[in-house]
Amino acid sequence: MSLAQKTFSGIIWHFAQQLVRRGINFVVTLLLAKFLVPADFGLVAMMTVFLALGSSLMDSGFKQALIRKHDASQDDFNTVFYANLLLGLMSYAVLFGSAPWIALFYAEPRLVELIRVAAVGVLINAFLVVQSAQMHRELNFKAEMHTTIPAGILSGTSAVALAYYGFGVWALVIQMLLFASCNTVLLWFKQGWRPSLSFSHASMRQ
Secondary structure, eight states, X not given: OOHHHHXXXXXXXXXXXXHXXXXXXXXXXXXXXXHSOHHHXXXXXXXXXXXXXXXXXXXXXXXXXXXXXXXXOHHHHHHHHHHHHHHHHHHHHHXXXXXXXXXXXXXXXXXXXXXXXXXXXXXXXXXXXXXXXXXXXXXXXXXXHHHHHHHHHHHHHHHHHHHHTTOTHHHHHHHHHHHHHHHHHHHHHHOOOOOOSOOOHHHHHO
């Protein structure tokens, strides 16, 4: 397959992935709205900006750097993998420690426990940065669709079931963690790259 054909195929699969995933999210949100109160969604909205900041710290642009690097070596991939794990731990520690202050700012004590549990998702996502970068380098959005869609269906149906049985806002938190976990596991099965025990300071500086 030529580069042009590969690019066109990648665009089509990426568009299909976004379309199906948004459709799943739309249906799941409609169903959750039947069993949850607006305050539950409000609690998650309060956490979202801080979780997004934690994710940004964990990634730190390494994924985009790997995608753009033409001659990326095993040392480069290993370095990014271990750096992301370390940054993921740091991000989780920051979110865990700042949870009481965030809860105080919003005058919502429940946020302490919610943030400390939901932030585990940042750490889980640290394991998929390199795998995702590999798929993007190969324009293999078809394989990525085969991971995100099952993860979205499983996490979405689980959230609806938990909401139905009265778990409230925890249904949304578990949905986030389940999606991150399933997506990571499936990506590791789909993508053949595995880390080895090497770390390059020169690669890190680049």
